[in-house]
Amino acid sequence: DTWRYAFEEAMDEVQGKFAQKFKEEVEANSDHTIQLFPFGTLGESADIMEQAQAGILQFVDQSPGFTGALIPEAQVFFVPYLLPQDQEKLQSFFRESKAINELFPPLYADQGLELLTMFPEGEVCMTTQEPVHSPADLDEVKFRVMTNPLLVKSYEAFGATPTPLPTGEIYGALQTGIIQGQENPRFYLESMKMYEVTDVITCIGHNNFTTAVMANKDFYDGLADGDKEVVQNAIDVAFDYILDYQAELDEASFDKIKEAKPEIEINILSDEERQPFKDAAGQVEEAFIEMTGDTGQKILDQMKADLEATN
Amino acid sequence: MKEPHSSQTQSQTDTTSTDDPPSPAYRSDLPGVLGTVDTAISRIESVMLAAGVLLMAVNTIANVVGRFVFQSSIFFSEELNRILIIMITFAGISYAARHGRHIRMSAIYDALSAKLRKPLMIAIALITAVFMFGLAWYSLQYMLTQAGRGRVLPSLQIPVWLIYVWVPVGFFMTGTQYLLTAIKNMIERDIYLSTNVLEGYDDDEFEI
Amino acid sequence: MATTIFSIMIVLLLLGFPMMIPLIVGAFVGFYSLFGGMGQMETMVQQMMAGIRPASLIAVPMFILAADIMTRGQSAGRLIDLVMSFVGHMRGGLAVSTAAACTMFGAVSGSTQATVVAIGSPLRPRMLKAGYKDSFILALIVNSSDIAFLIPPSIGMIIYGVVSNTSISELFIAGVGPGLLILLLFSIYSWVYAVRNKVPTEPKTSWKERLIALQRALWPLGFPAIIIGGIYGGIFSPTEAAAACVLYALFLEMVVFRELTFAGLYDTAKSTGLITAVVFILVGAGAAFSWVISFAQIPQGILAGIGIDEMGQVGVLVVISIAFFIGCMFVDPIVVILVLVPIFAPVVKSVGLDPVLVGTIITLQVAIGSATPPFGCDIFTAIAVFKRPYIDVIRGTPPFIVILLGVSAALIAFPQIALFLRDLAFAK
Ligand code: NA
Ligand code: NA
Numbered sequence: 001d002t003w004r005y006a007f008e009e010a011m012d013e014v015q016g017k018f019a020q021k022f023k024e025e026v027e028a029n030s031d032h033t034i035q036l037f038p039f040g041t042l043g044e045s046a047d048i049m050e051q052a053q054a055g056i057l058q059f060v061d062q063s064p065g066f067t068g069a070l071i072p073e074a075q076v077f078f079v080p081y082l083l084p085q086d087q088e089k090l091q092s093f094f095r096e097s098k099a100i101n102e103l104f105p106p107l108y109a110d111q112g113l114e115l116l117t118m119f120p121e122g123e124v125c126m127t128t129q130e131p132v133h134s135p136a137d138l139d140e141v142k143f144r145v146m147t148n149p150l151l152v153k154s155y156e157a158f159g160a161t162p163t164p165l166p167t168g169e170i171y172g173a174l175q176t177g178i179i180q181g182q183e184n185p186r187f188y189l190e191s192m193k194m195y196e197v198t199d200v201i202t203c204i205g206h207n208n209f210t211t212a213v214m215a216n217k218d219f220y221d222g223l224a225d226g227d228k229e230v231v232q233n234a235i236d237v238a239f240d241y242i243l244d245y246q247a248e249l250d251e252a253s254f255d256k257i258k259e260a261k262p263e264i265e266i267n268i269l270s271d272e273e274r275q276p277f278k279d280a281a282g283q284v285e286e287a288f289i290e291m292t293g294d295t296g297q298k299i300l301d302q303m304k305a306d307l308e309a310t311n
Numbered sequence: 312m313k314e315p316h317s318s319q320t321q322s323q324t325d326t327t328s329t330d331d332p333p334s335p336a337y338r339s340d341l342p343g344v345l346g347t348v349d350t351a352i353s354r355i356e357s358v359m360l361a362a363g364v365l366l367m368a369v370n371t372i373a374n375v376v377g378r379f380v381f382q383s384s385i386f387f388s389e390e391l392n393r394i395l396i397i398m399i400t401f402a403g404i405s406y407a408a409r410h411g412r413h414i415r416m417s418a419i420y421d422a423l424s425a426k427l428r429k430p431l432m433i434a435i436a437l438i439t440a441v442f443m444f445g446l447a448w449y450s451l452q453y454m455l456t457q458a459g460r461g462r463v464l465p466s467l468q469i470p471v472w473l474i475y476v477w478v479p480v481g482f483f484m485t486g487t488q489y490l491l492t493a494i495k496n497m498i499e500r501d502i503y504l505s506t507n508v509l510e511g512y513d514d515d516e517f518e519i
Numbered sequence: 520m521a522t523t524i525f526s527i528m529i530v531l532l533l534l535g536f537p538m539m540i541p542l543i544v545g546a547f548v549g550f551y552s553l554f555g556g557m558g559q560m561e562t563m564v565q566q567m568m569a570g571i572r573p574a575s576l577i578a579v580p581m582f583i584l585a586a587d588i589m590t591r592g593q594s595a596g597r598l599i600d601l602v603m604s605f606v607g608h609m610r611g612g613l614a615v616s617t618a619a620a621c622t623m624f625g626a627v628s629g630s631t632q633a634t635v636v637a638i639g640s641p642l643r644p645r646m647l648k649a650g651y652k653d654s655f656i657l658a659l660i661v662n663s664s665d666i667a668f669l670i671p672p673s674i675g676m677i678i679y680g681v682v683s684n685t686s687i688s689e690l691f692i693a694g695v696g697p698g699l700l701i702l703l704l705f706s707i708y709s710w711v712y713a714v715r716n717k718v719p720t721e722p723k724t725s726w727k728e729r730l731i732a733l734q735r736a737l738w739p740l741g742f743p744a745i746i747i748g749g750i751y752g753g754i755f756s757p758t759e760a761a762a763a764c765v766l767y768a769l770f771l772e773m774v775v776f777r778e779l780t781f782a783g784l785y786d787t788a789k790s791t792g793l794i795t796a797v798v799f800i801l802v803g804a805g806a807a808f809s810w811v812i813s814f815a816q817i818p819q820g821i822l823a824g825i826g827i828d829e830m831g832q833v834g835v836l837v838v839i840s841i842a843f844f845i846g847c848m849f850v851d852p853i854v855v856i857l858v859l860v861p862i863f864a865p866v867v868k869s870v871g872l873d874p875v876l877v878g879t880i881i882t883l884q885v886a887i888g889s890a891t892p893p894f895g896c897d898i899f900t901a902i903a904v905f906k907r908p909y910i911d912v913i914r915g916t917p918p919f920i921v922i923l924l925g926v927s928a929a930l931i932a933f934p935q936i937a938l939f940l941r942d943l944a945f946a947k
Contacts, residue, residue, distance in 0.1 A: 004814075010682050011861050039682070040857040041813045043569050046462075053460070056559055056814075069471075070462050111460060140382060147465045152386060163384045164466070166574050169756060171687055172672045177753025178378075193680060193687045260686070360792025361785050364580055371577065371762035379754055389574050396571055396799070399580070403796020404539075413537035414797055414902045416893075416909035420535030435536050442543055446567075449560040456561060475568065 006037035006048040007061035013191055014121040015061045015211055018242045025234035053112045055216045063211050065148055071107050072292045073299050078150040079288050080206035080281040087247045092310045099302040114220040116235050119242050121209040122185035122250050127198035129180045135159035135276050144170055144182040153287045157280035174198055185209035190253040200265045204277050340507040359402040367395045387466040394474045401481025408488035411504035429502050436493035443486030451479040521817045524548050532893055542804035549811030563807045570806025571799045580795040581761030582633035585768045586640045587787045592772030592779050594739040595641035601736040604729045607721035611713030613649050615706045617642045618663040622702050625667020627746055628757045632900045634664035640904055650718045658915030661890045661897045663705055668886035669698035675882050678853055682860045685874040692944050693879045693937040697930055704922045738771055794903045801899050809854040818859055832870050836931045839863055843881050847888020879937040880930055887923045
């Protein structure tokens with residue numbers, strides 16, 4: 001059969017690389033073919049998600065941040081300083097997490113989706129016009145964030161003025177000065193050319209951009225056991241591949257940026273400098289619990305337990 | 312289009328609306344209760360159009376003032392504009408159908424004889440009505456599906472399906488206008504673009 | 520499937536159906552045949568909604584409203600009087616000024632539809648009075664507005680830059696050369712047109728008269744100040760600048776000039792809403808249709824048969840130009856960029872083409888396609904705003920299309936037209 005797989009990024013970005021690997025594996029080990037639909041070709045993130053729920057698409061990627069409007073608990077990935085920054089710990093967290101492997105699948109199943117896996121896409125860093133070493137440096141900085149309540153809360157806590165803006169307008173708004181900062185995963189800073197219109201990159205280690213891979217549940221449940229195995233194996237291969245890929249990409253992206261703009265200032269904040277940001281993050285956790293209640297609390301606790309386990 | 316030269320001269324005074332006479336209150340040509348209802352709906356639609364556009368301006372400016380003066384953006388501003396644009400579009404397509412204002416390419420149609428134009432106009436109105444009713448039905452289904460999934464707008468935190476309420480209504484009203492136009496053309500001798508706009512009555516006003 | 524759908528659409532269009540019907544039927548037939556029945560029509564509705572979702576579309580009703588208030592009142596007239604006092608005595612002066620104003624406004628606002636409205640609606644009556652033919656005026660307005668795609672900020676270039684991983688700053692600079700070249704050629708054509716059609720000139724004004732005109736235009740000169748200063752000064756996004764213009768127009772016409780009553784405002788807002796709806800339903804229907812083309816992978820199918828891998832640089836550029844030109848005739852430009860750029864990416868790389876040059880050529884095709892029949896957003900906007908029949912709006916288009924295609928050919932033959940400024944700025 002022909003299976004269709006849509007994702008939120010371009011072919012050469014992390015989700016695109018994952019999808020290409022998945023396609024390669026499935027096609028090598030079965031008679032099925034997979035058509036890939038990168039960013040925007042079938043609509044925005046919410047559109048392709050609905051199309052997967054409707055069964056038009058068999059596979060879809062969506063960052064849990066976007067899924068928050070549908071599954072509020074998925075916003076746990078926006079709680080700052082929850083995910084480890086150390087690559088080894090990060091990778092074993094994504095492999096072994098009970099929250100991801102046991103608590104989330106039923107929530108996705110309620111929406112007609114089979115959660116196949118979640119993977120990290122890279123460390124989220126900010127780009128600004130002036131150096132940032134403490135929350136005070138973000139004072140009066142109009143900072144573009146996705147329209148997500150927790151993300152807005154985070155940047156308020158960090159001292160900035162969160163400002164909503166569609167993705168397509170970020171570049172121009174940084175250029176003219178409507179906003180003075182924005183955050184994105186490292187590779188996205190490079191591919192979106194954010195460094196062309198900002199002078200400083202700052203990593204405070206608050207988050208790693210995460211994506212969920214899903215299948216339409218009816219489609220998945222209807223697969224023969226052999227086909228299910230093909231899908232699962234392909235997911236596993238692509239998952240292993242992408243863990244290494246994103247780790248290398250984080251380095252490579254900054255190298256590319258430095259090459260394109262040698263005068264760029266890149267600051268990886270020290271643990272000491274990060275502490276005030278970490279302290280501010282507590283209120284975001286509270287906001288998350290407020291929004292999601294008991295299920296949210298359970299997931300947050302499990303995430304923390306999972307992290308303990310990987311340490 | 313029948314008299315290109317006169318239309319040329321006429322159009323010299325025609326701009327967006329500078330020289331439009333202030334539009335007289337619309338009165339439906341439909342008989343009895345149907346006419347009263349149609350007139351009322353038309354009024355409601357014009358209020359929605361005007362209020363929607365003005366609210367959009369106010370909302371957008373308020374966001375600038377908030378961000379620039381008070382260092383605080385209005386996070387629901389974009390979502391509110393989205394709600395307004397859907398309302399304007401779907402109140403507007405019905406209003407446009409009633410007033411014969413939908414864009415069409417009439418070059419070939421105009422070249423036909425009145426004998427051919429009449430059945431063609433009936434067919435156009437009927438087929439258009441069928442598609443509008445179909446879209447009314449499927450947009451209602453879409454709205455119900457959205458309601459079932461419980462998706463909310465990220466900032467306003469209200470259910471997404473609420474912003475689509477105008478969609479099935481707008482399609483249904485538009486379909487009704489085209490259906491009435493078809494019926495009117497079957498009953499009357501003249502050819503009608505919409506229930507109360509005669510074809511070619513005023514080149515500038517109506518043939519768009 | 521593609522051939523059937525396109526044929527049905529063209530027939531419905533020619534028969535005189537409301538323009539939304541060919542697009543809706545095209546999408547409907549697509550959904551019906553892709554999914555073997557009515558099972559997925561909800562997704563068609565979803566995509567119609569997606570089409571009218573982008574926040575930047577808000578600029579369209581805002582500029583329609585501002586322009587309408589200005590034209591009903593005195594602001595627009597005073598601004599044009601000022602321009603006329605300087606160019607009225609020159610052959611074709613008004614037409615050249617219109618082209619330049621469209622280019623500038625489009626460049627800053629980033630919206631070609633808004634430009635058609637904001638510059639076109641006040642200037643068209645003046646040009647008619649000056650003796651230009653309507654077909655020429657309409658084509659001039661629509662085509663000059665589309666130069667905006669090439670001059671920064673350009674949303675098309677941003678999307679291309681992201682999808683193809685190309686420097687957006689370099690793209691922005693590369694667009695300026697071809698953009699100005701097109702403006703120059705349009706100006707020359709306008710002058711030739713004015714001379715050949717013996718468009719009368721006005722007597723030359725004295726400096727004193729010009730000073731008076733300037734004085735009268737002082738308040739309305741706030742509009743360019745708001746738009747240019749506000750956007751480049753980092754106060755507004757282009758969309759917000761549009762709303763600021765509405766506010767300023769209301770202030771001028773209700774408080775300063777006292778031309779506009781509340782009843783007039785209600786009428787203006789209503790007619791703005793109507794025009795918006797008539798255009799946006801087409802944008803929505805067009806988005807549903809674009810989805811079908813994208814989902815069915817129709818472009819991939821067509822391009823696979825061409826053998827593009829065997830071609831050299833020029834061949835590839837020609838194929839790209841043609842593909843984007845045809846694509847934009849039927850489908851929304853942004854979708855065309857998103858769908859086609861990845862398809863061409865491998866061959867662009869393998870023949871060693873400069874992605875900045877490719878981006879510039881693609882943006883130019885997008886600009887041409889948006890002003891080219893049968894389907895084009897700027898054509899729809901012009902029809903709705905100026906209340907002219909479709910055929911009148913496109914009648915004067917051919918000379919402009921010829922110029923634009925000429926520039927495309929020149930760009931392929933002499934890439935320096937685009938790359939000269941880029942190389943200068945980035946010291947390549
Ligand atoms: Na532009
Ligand atoms: Na077109």
